[in-house]
Amino acid sequence: MGRRPNPSELLPGTLDLLILRTLAPGPMHGYGIAHRLQQVSDDVLQVGESSLYPALQRLLLNGWVKAEWGASENNRRARYYTLTAVGRKQLVSEREEFTRMIGAIQKVLDTA
Amino acid sequence: MTPSVQTWLDRAWRRFVFRWRRTQLDRELAEEIESHRLLKEAENSRAGLAPQAARELSNRQMGNIEMAKEDCRDMWSFLKLERLIHDLRFAARLFGRNPGFTAIAVLSLAIGIGGNAAMFTLVDKLLVRPLPYFEPDRLVRITGIFPRAAVSFFQQQSRTMDVAAVSTGTGYNLTGQGEAIRIVGSATSANLLSVLGAPVARGRAFEPGEDSPGRDSVVIISDALWKNKFDGDPAILGRVITVNGMNRQIVGVMPPGFSFPSSNVEAWLPLRLDPSNFLESWGTGWVPFVSRIRPGANVQQAQAEVRALVAQFKKTFPYPMARDWNASSTAIPLQDDLVGDIRGKLLILFSSVGMVLLIACTNVASLLLSRATTRRKEIALRVALGAGRLRIVRQLLTESVLLALIGGGLGIVLGMSALSIFKSVLPASTPGLAAAAIDWRVAGTIAALALLTGLAFGIAPALSASQIDLAGSIRTGSQRSTSTSWTRLRNFLIGAEVALTVLLVVSAGLLMRSLYTLSEVHPGFEPQRILTVRISPNQSSCTERAACIALYGHILDSARGIAGVKDTAIANTLPLDANQPYLAVDIEGHPKSADYPAPLVWSGAISPGYIRMMHIPLLAGRDFTEADGANSAGVLLVTPSTARLLWPGENPIGKHIRRAGEPQWRTVVGVVGDVRQYSLAQDRPAWVPGAMYMPYAQSAREDGQIYAAMTLLVKGSADSGRLGHEIRSLAEEQDPNVPVSQVQALEEVVSGSIADFRSTIRVFLSFAGAAILLAAIGIYGLVSYWVTQRTFEIGVRVAIGAGRPRIVSMVLAQGLRVALYGVGAGILAALAMTRFLASLLYGVTATDPATFVAVIALVLAVTITATAFPAWRAARIDPVKSLRVD
Numbered sequence: 001m002g003r004r005p006n007p008s009e010l011l012p013g014t015l016d017l018l019i020l021r022t023l024a025p026g027p028m029h030g031y032g033i034a035h036r037l038q039q040v041s042d043d044v045l046q047v048g049e050s051s052l053y054p055a056l057q058r059l060l061l062n063g064w065v066k067a068e069w070g071a072s073e074n075n076r077r078a079r080y081y082t083l084t085a086v087g088r089k090q091l092v093s094e095r096e097e098f099t100r101m102i103g104a105i106q107k108v109l110d111t112a
Numbered sequence: 113m114t115p116s117v118q119t120w121l122d123r124a125w126r127r128f129v130f131r132w133r134r135t136q137l138d139r140e141l142a143e144e145i146e147s148h149r150l151l152k153e154a155e156n157s158r159a160g161l162a163p164q165a166a167r168e169l170s171n172r173q174m175g176n177i178e179m180a181k182e183d184c185r186d187m188w189s190f191l192k193l194e195r196l197i198h199d200l201r202f203a204a205r206l207f208g209r210n211p212g213f214t215a216i217a218v219l220s221l222a223i224g225i226g227g228n229a230a231m232f233t234l235v236d237k238l239l240v241r242p243l244p245y246f247e248p249d250r251l252v253r254i255t256g257i258f259p260r261a262a263v264s265f266f267q268q269q270s271r272t273m274d275v276a277a278v279s280t281g282t283g284y285n286l287t288g289q290g291e292a293i294r295i296v297g298s299a300t301s302a303n304l305l306s307v308l309g310a311p312v313a314r315g316r317a318f319e320p321g322e323d324s325p326g327r328d329s330v331v332i333i334s335d336a337l338w339k340n341k342f343d344g345d346p347a348i349l350g351r352v353i354t355v356n357g358m359n360r361q362i363v364g365v366m367p368p369g370f371s372f373p374s375s376n377v378e379a380w381l382p383l384r385l386d387p388s389n390f391l392e393s394w395g396t397g398w399v400p401f402v403s404r405i406r407p408g409a410n411v412q413q414a415q416a417e418v419r420a421l422v423a424q425f426k427k428t429f430p431y432p433m434a435r436d437w438n439a440s441s442t443a444i445p446l447q448d449d450l451v452g453d454i455r456g457k458l459l460i461l462f463s464s465v466g467m468v469l470l471i472a473c474t475n476v477a478s479l480l481l482s483r484a485t486t487r488r489k490e491i492a493l494r495v496a497l498g499a500g501r502l503r504i505v506r507q508l509l510t511e512s513v514l515l516a517l518i519g520g521g522l523g524i525v526l527g528m529s530a531l532s533i534f535k536s537v538l539p540a541s542t543p544g545l546a547a548a549a550i551d552w553r554v555a556g557t558i559a560a561l562a563l564l565t566g567l568a569f570g571i572a573p574a575l576s577a578s579q580i581d582l583a584g585s586i587r588t589g590s591q592r593s594t595s596t597s598w599t600r601l602r603n604f605l606i607g608a609e610v611a612l613t614v615l616l617v618v619s620a621g622l623l624m625r626s627l628y629t630l631s632e633v634h635p636g637f638e639p640q641r642i643l644t645v646r647i648s649p650n651q652s653s654c655t656e657r658a659a660c661i662a663l664y665g666h667i668l669d670s671a672r673g674i675a676g677v678k679d680t681a682i683a684n685t686l687p688l689d690a691n692q693p694y695l696a697v698d699i700e701g702h703p704k705s706a707d708y709p710a711p712l713v714w715s716g717a718i719s720p721g722y723i724r725m726m727h728i729p730l731l732a733g734r735d736f737t738e739a740d741g742a743n744s745a746g747v748l749l750v751t752p753s754t755a756r757l758l759w760p761g762e763n764p765i766g767k768h769i770r771r772a773g774e775p776q777w778r779t780v781v782g783v784v785g786d787v788r789q790y791s792l793a794q795d796r797p798a799w800v801p802g803a804m805y806m807p808y809a810q811s812a813r814e815d816g817q818i819y820a821a822m823t824l825l826v827k828g829s830a831d832s833g834r835l836g837h838e839i840r841s842l843a844e845e846q847d848p849n850v851p852v853s854q855v856q857a858l859e860e861v862v863s864g865s866i867a868d869f870r871s872t873i874r875v876f877l878s879f880a881g882a883a884i885l886l887a888a889i890g891i892y893g894l895v896s897y898w899v900t901q902r903t904f905e906i907g908v909r910v911a912i913g914a915g916r917p918r919i920v921s922m923v924l925a926q927g928l929r930v931a932l933y934g935v936g937a938g939i940l941a942a943l944a945m946t947r948f949l950a951s952l953l954y955g956v957t958a959t960d961p962a963t964f965v966a967v968i969a970l971v972l973a974v975t976i977t978a979t980a981f982p983a984w985r986a987a988r989i990d991p992v993k994s995l996r997v998d
């Protein structure tokens with residue numbers, strides 16, 4: 001089993017950013033978020049549950065997402081996360097910051 | 113991306129809510145994760161796995177989910193806070209288990225911190241906080257006192273200052289408002305309040321020109337007088353009251369707390385400035401000046417100007433003035449002037465209190481150090497269970513800070529009572545003293561002080577405890593393995609403590625000796641069984657000399673008629689009294705010149721029986737008799753010190769003196785013993801070089817009038833309570849408009865004159881007592897700890913034949929060695945420091961050997977006592993048991 005990169009080991013805050021982005025289209029539960037991340041990244045990013053749930057709690061605590069109970073696909077109770085207005089703003093600014101960071105790293109790799 | 117305060121607050125609030133709903137969140141998270149797992153399980157089933165295998169795989173896929181839950185729980189709580197609370201709870205439990213240790217530590221700190229709280233309040237209020245006037249740093253006092261003619265001279269000539277005159281408070285009669293009372297009034301130039309920049313609470317300040325004759329029938333009263341005497345009558349303005357027989361209209365009421373020139377002043381009256389009245393302008397009622405430096409000028413310019421103006425003004429005197437008159441006059445900041453007398457006293461008190469706090473801290477630090485050593489096993493165990501060094505240090509610091517905070521809390525309570533004791537040591541009229549109270553600012557400072565103290569005395573023990581050789585400590589459980597540097601630190605701390613104690617006890621000892629010497633001083637008279645009452649008619653009622661002579665003749669006659677009265681007399685002033693009359697006199701054969709101006713002489717006016725009644729010895733010549741009346745030749749009594757000063761080597765009997773300005777000479781007919789007039793420590797201040805007595809009927813004030821206010825003295829054999837009551841009613845019956853003071857026993861006046869001194873000593877004694885107690889505790893702790901550490905060694909010594917006396921002397925030597933170093937350092941410190949006490953000492957030098965020896969003996973005795981108990985314990989060590997212990 002090859003080691004899969006965990007977003008939390010990338011840049012600090014990257015996992016939060018990815019979760020925020022994933023939630024941008026609409027509410028999703030934890031399993032959905034993990035699934036979606038894996039799918040969109042063509043299986044490159046596999047988010048472990050042990051880092052996903054603390055990250056979600058952190059976002060809740062920061063007020064960037066809110067959680068509501070709803071029915072899941074298999075008719076059980078699942079918690080759906082929705083981006084709040086603050087979270088949306090946070091997404092924009094973190095995304096800019098991330099792009100800037102990546103740009104900088106890219107530049108260093110190219111020239112140094 | 114620093115979060116704003118708003119988001120930070122939001123987050124803290126949410127965290128708080130989360131913390132509150134923690135159990136529910138925990139349940140929800142578990143459910144959420146389980147639902148996640150089920151979805152995974154379903155996915156695995158869809159991939160074709162058997163149900164059992166699908167479940168197992170999903171469980172594995174979830175990874176270490178308990179860790180994640182733990183991370184979440186951390187997020188829902190105030191982890192650091194909760195750890196702190198845990199530490200605190202642990203510390204509290206620990207304190208509960210060692211009540212003795214806790215009580216000693218907390219009390220030590222409470223004493224130190226409480227004393228500091230009180231002193232800080234005083235120093236802050238009296239020395240640091242600016243005066244409550246407009247731009248107080250521009251206010252200066254011009255030192256020296258000036259005749260009233262100087263007021264307008266300075267006001268007109270000064271370019272750098274606005275000058276106001278304000279007399280120190282003197283007694284005035286307030287009559288026509290029920291019972292006649294004496295109030296303290298201050299005569300001021302009309303511009304005083306505008307110079308100070310102090311507003312009135314009601315009414316108005318004096319208007320320019322209200323200090324000139326004819327317009328001066330106005331008065332401003334204090335808030336206290338308004339409330340107490342006039343019941344806070346809102347219609348007070350415009351009311352006419354009689355002050356010293358003159359009708360004055362109340363034009364203003366000062367706000368509460370206005371205390372200039374001192375806090376006992378109850379009324380401000382215009383200073384009469386009448387250039388046409390020679391005596392008033394140049395002779396009587398000299399006043400101090402206070403000024404405001406004008407914008408653009410500075411203190412240096414003002415000081416230069418004062419020197420120039422004094423020199424200029426001196427030339428305008430209509431009579432020869434001493435060449436060096438007010439030569440040292442200058443302008444000093446008003447605040448320095450107001451606190452000048454008490455600054456030294458305050459600083460001495462402040463440093464003593466600081467020392468007590470230091471000793472307390474040292475003690476607690478040393479206690480904690482020894483406890484840290486005995487707790488090594490516990491700490492080692494905690495380290496073994498995974499506590500980091502930082503965690504251990506934090507736990508120990510939490511304990512010491514908690515101790516300090518409890519001590520601080522108790523200290524504030526103690527400080528409140530300490531403050532009232534300290535206040536009693538300072539003169540009650542000190543401006544701002546009454547208002548000094550422990551406020552939030554002080555409480556805040558105390559809290560900070562307590563925290564700092566806790567950290568200060570906790571850091572060394574905590575570090576010492578955290579340096580633990582884990583394996584060694586647990587294996588042997590030994591309490592002997594402490595590194596020598598910490599032991600040395602402890603020895604040093606206790607030594608320093610002893611040194612500070614020696615310093616404080618020496619100070620207290622010197623003051624005690626001064627008090628003893630003072631109380632043994634013979635005041636020059638015998639105050640036993642003499643009752644006194646002050647009768648103060650208005651001076652205006654004595655313009656006719658005969659009226660007052662008749663009044664007091666009548667009072668004396670009636671007093672003699674009271675049953676139980678053996679002797680009566682009157683005098684214009686009592687020894688050790690606040691009234692100190694003096695006259696400028698001419699001396700026959702000594703022409704006045706700038707080099708030899710008229711000397712000031714303390715001048716008593718007495719009835720003929722006074723000298724005999726007071727048992728003042730008649731040394732030469734004769735006493736006054738009833739024949740020395742208003743119309744007979746002027747006679748005087750002088751004291752031997754005066755005779756020696758004025759006519760060295762000559763017989764004073766038959767010499768002549770007169771009041772400066774009067775035509776007739778008075779003849780010295782007798783010499784009577786010197787009396788401690790001004791204070792028990794001092795006969796007269798240097799600027800009053802002589803003393804004389806005149807018969808009342810012939811007596812004269814500086815304006816030539818006879819004294820109106822006199823003190824009646826009655827010597828009785830009967831019950832003094834009844835007698836006091838009778839003489840007071842006798843005095844009151846004369847005239848309801850004449851204020852009569854409370855009856856006082858002369859003995860009380862004498863002992864009261866050193867009451868301030870006594871209370872200073874009480875304070876010092878309590879400091880010294882606290883210091884000795886703390887030092888004894890410190891030494892006891894040190895030595896008993898030493899014994900505990902060396903149980904094994906002592907056991908070996910006993911086993912190989914050391915006798916008990918040998919062991920006891922070994923332990924005693926341990927305590928004495930530290931004490932001796934401390935005593936040595938303390939003596940050096942005391943030799944250097946006690947000279948700052950010199951102004952408080954009487955009849956003893958600041959390096960009095962007897963006191964030093966006594967203190968050394970005392971401190972060593974205390975050391976031996978404190979060492980005796982552990983020494984006794986050491987002597988009883990059973991070698992068999994001690995060798996088996998570890």
